[in-house]
Amino acid sequence: xxHLAYLNKFFYKYRWRMIPGFIFxxxxxxxxxxxxxxxRIAFDLVKDNIALxxxxxGFERQSLIYEIFGHSLLLFGTLVLVLALIRGLFLFLMxxxxxxxxxxxxxxxxxxxxxxxxxxxxxxFKRNNTGDLINRVTEDVSRxxxxxxxxxxxxxxxxxxxxxxxxxxxxxxxxxxxxALAPIPVLSAVILFINKLINKRSEKIQEQLSALSxxxxxxxxxxxxxxxYSREQDKKNSFAxxxxxxxxxxxxxxxxxxxxxxxxxxxxxxxxxxxIYIGGIEVMRGSISSGNIAEFIVYxxxxxxxxxxxxxxxxxxxxxxASQKRxxxxxxxxxxxxxxxxGKEEFRGDIEFRNVSFTYPDTGITALKEISFKxxxxxxxxxIGKTGSGxxxxxxxxxxxxxxxxxxxxxxGIPIQDxxxxxxxxxxxxxxxxxFLFSDTIAKNVAFGLDQLDMAKVEEATKKAAVYDNIMEFxxxxxxxxxxxxxxxxxxxxxRVSIARAITINPKILIFDDCLSAVDTKTEEKILQNLGxxxxxxxxxxxxxxxxxxxxxxxxxxxxxxxxxxxGKHTELLAAKGSYFELYEKQLLEEEV
Ligand SMILES: Nc1ncnc2c1ncn2[C@@H]1O[C@H](COP(=O)(O)OP(=O)(O)OP(=O)(O)O)[C@@H](O)[C@H]1O
Numbered sequence: 001x002x003h004l005a006y007l008n009k010f011f012y013k014y015r016w017r018m019i020p021g022f023i024f025x026x027x028x029x030x031x032x033x034x035x036x037x038x039x040r041i042a043f044d045l046v047k048d049n050i051a052l053x054x055x056x057x058g059f060e061r062q063s064l065i066y067e068i069f070g071h072s073l074l075l076f077g078t079l080v081l082v083l084a085l086i087r088g089l090f091l092f093l094m095x096x097x098x099x100x101x102x103x104x105x106x107x108x109x110x111x112x113x114x115x116x117x118x119x120x121x122x123x124x125f126k127r128n129n130t131g132d133l134i135n136r137v138t139e140d141v142s143r144x145x146x147x148x149x150x151x152x153x154x155x156x157x158x159x160x161x162x163x164x165x166x167x168x169x170x171x172x173x174x175x176x177x178x179x180a181l182a183p184i185p186v187l188s189a190v191i192l193f194i195n196k197l198i199n200k201r202s203e204k205i206q207e208q209l210s211a212l213s214x215x216x217x218x219x220x221x222x223x224x225x226x227x228x229y230s231r232e233q234d235k236k237n238s239f240a241x242x243x244x245x246x247x248x249x250x251x252x253x254x255x256x257x258x259x260x261x262x263x264x265x266x267x268x269x270x271x272x273x274x275x276i277y278i279g280g281i282e283v284m285r286g287s288i289s290s291g292n293i294a295e296f297i298v299y300x301x302x303x304x305x306x307x308x309x310x311x312x313x314x315x316x317x318x319x320x321x322a323s324q325k326r327x328x329x330x331x332x333x334x335x336x337x338x339x340x341x342x343g344k345e346e347f348r349g350d351i352e353f354r355n356v357s358f359t360y361p362d363t364g365i366t367a368l369k370e371i372s373f374k375x376x377x378x379x380x381x382x383x384i385g386k387t388g389s390g391x392x393x394x395x396x397x398x399x400x401x402x403x404x405x406x407x408x409x410x411x412x413g414i415p416i417q418d419x420x421x422x423x424x425x426x427x428x429x430x431x432x433x434x435x436f437l438f439s440d441t442i443a444k445n446v447a448f449g450l451d452q453l454d455m456a457k458v459e460e461a462t463k464k465a466a467v468y469d470n471i472m473e474f475x476x477x478x479x480x481x482x483x484x485x486x487x488x489x490x491x492x493x494x495x496r497v498s499i500a501r502a503i504t505i506n507p508k509i510l511i512f513d514d515c516l517s518a519v520d521t522k523t524e525e526k527i528l529q530n531l532g533x534x535x536x537x538x539x540x541x542x543x544x545x546x547x548x549x550x551x552x553x554x555x556x557x558x559x560x561x562x563x564x565x566x567x568g569k570h571t572e573l574l575a576a577k578g579s580y581f582e583l584y585e586k587q588l589l590e591e592e593v
Pocket of ligand 1: 126360385390391433
């Protein structure tokens with residue numbers, strides 16, 4: 001329950017919606033109670049009038065009594081109807097205030113979590129899987145909303161209605177009240193027990209359902225592999241098994257639900273029988289009127305709802321508390337990478353790594369050991385080396401996705417930790433190794449880093465990235481949709497769109513992480529030539545596997561096991577006849593083959 005205390009700030013924020021909501025609950029219940037008394041009066045009236053009617057048997061006056069009697073009944077009927085309408089109006093207002101407020105809070109909470117996610121560092125996203133992140137912002141928030149809206153509304157309703165009904169019952173006749181209320185605690189206990197069973201089984205259904213959807217999702221993501229290896233039948237059998245498990249748990253829930261309502265009706269019926277029996281004795285004794293029995297039957301039936309909602313509300317609150325605990329876990333996580341506020345807005349792009357070492361926090365893998373280098377504007381630094389040698393890690397540290405374990409990274413002579421992250425990152429054009437394009441038009445993907453779509457910039461960038469002609473071949477050109485609902489670009493086209501995206505923002509620092517691997521050497525040559533003008537006064541870092549990509553770089557680092565094992569210009573490294581030379585020879589041979 002303490003986890004739900006987090007939500008109190010929202011109650012305060014929306015207090016002027018919640019307070020009227022509470023008042024509407026009270027008023028609507030008041031109008032729910034009065035009809036029982038009207039029914040009692042009408043009932044007694046019927047009894048008295050029948051006696052009077054019989055007394056005037058054979059007299060002319062009898063038809064007059066009949067008329068008056070009819071009119072009064074009509075009046076009482078109309079009164080019950082009007083009271084029901086007034087109650088309905090207040091119920092409507094109650095839902096309009098409390099349920100509506102819960103939707104406002106749900107909106108606020110979702111935004112708060114989403115906003116917080118965006119502040120968190122890469123290590124957080126590595127630790128938690130995407131499904132979990134999505135679940136907490138959707139499923140968990142929905143469960144919390146069920147507490148904020150229905151649970152709170154029905155709790156207040158239950159308390160108010162129970163107090164009003166029980167006190168009315170005791171005012172009429174304490175003995176009858178005690179007898180009529182006797183089955184209610186049993187009813188609540190039974191409901192509580194069955195509700196627990198229902199919850200347990202519903203949770204199982206939920207688990208099985210998500211297992212089933214994960215299975216289907218993975219199958220269709222990997223449909224190509226399944227078809228290639230002809231594993232359709234095997235997958236069909238696995239699906240049938242998962243599906244059968246789902247059916248079994250669903251059936252077990254249906255069984256419990258089938259018992260639930262008849263049992264409640266039985267207990268309510270029991271209460272009614274007791275009321276009539278004890279009430280009858282009391283009427284004979286003259287302590288209550290027969291109208292009071294009718295009144296009591298209405299009361300007993302009105303108590304069914306609080307008894308049922310008690311169990312339901314309890315489970316809603318329990319679920320919401322568990323969900324809010326999960327949400328708080330993420331909200332309480334503070335980003336390890338903290339930005340400085342204010343500070344430098346414009347950057348020259350001088351980069352220096354001073355004895356930088358880095359160990360990944362979650363895996364304990366030491367990816368960089370004592371790395372030092374400098375890159376100045378107008379210069380290209382190239383990094384080459386075997387896979388897993390730490391090249392991409394350098395890019396990640398330079399983007400400050402992680403902080404160094406030791407050593408310093410300086411940008412324009414300032415330690416990277418002292419910079420305003422937003423201003424700094426917006427001066428970097430980064431092309432990652434695994435290109436990610438959004439399900440949107442090509443134009444919007446290229447202009448992703450711009451505040452406004454500027455087609456002149458988009459076109460210029462795509463020309464430089466040598467992808468303009470490809471785009472123009474598509475029927476809708478830059479308006480072509482890509483991704484899930486659009487066309488699929490080839491690996492090389494994706495890489496070039498990603499390069500165009502980095503150039504569009506006119507960055508001071510350009511980082512290319514092996515982003516020409518899917519491009520043929522001729523196109524690579526063209527892109528590199530075009531980039532020559534782009535990089536004139538920018539610092540550029542080229543991470544590559546192919547020597548051809550980097551041979552014109554101003555300085556080349558050769559990496560192995562997180563260390564720089566050789567460095568210099570292309571010609572110097574060839575002359576040294578070390579690892580770089582070996583790599584060059586090997587790649588020349590591969591090209592010839
Ligand atoms: N997010 C991460 N968490 C933990 N360890 C990581 C992470 N990313 C990379 N590593 C590890 O750090 C080491 C260096 O990885 P890095 O990605 O920098 O290599 P790379 O030289 O860029 O390789 P490639 O050429 O294949 O891209 C590897 O051993 C890798 O397993």
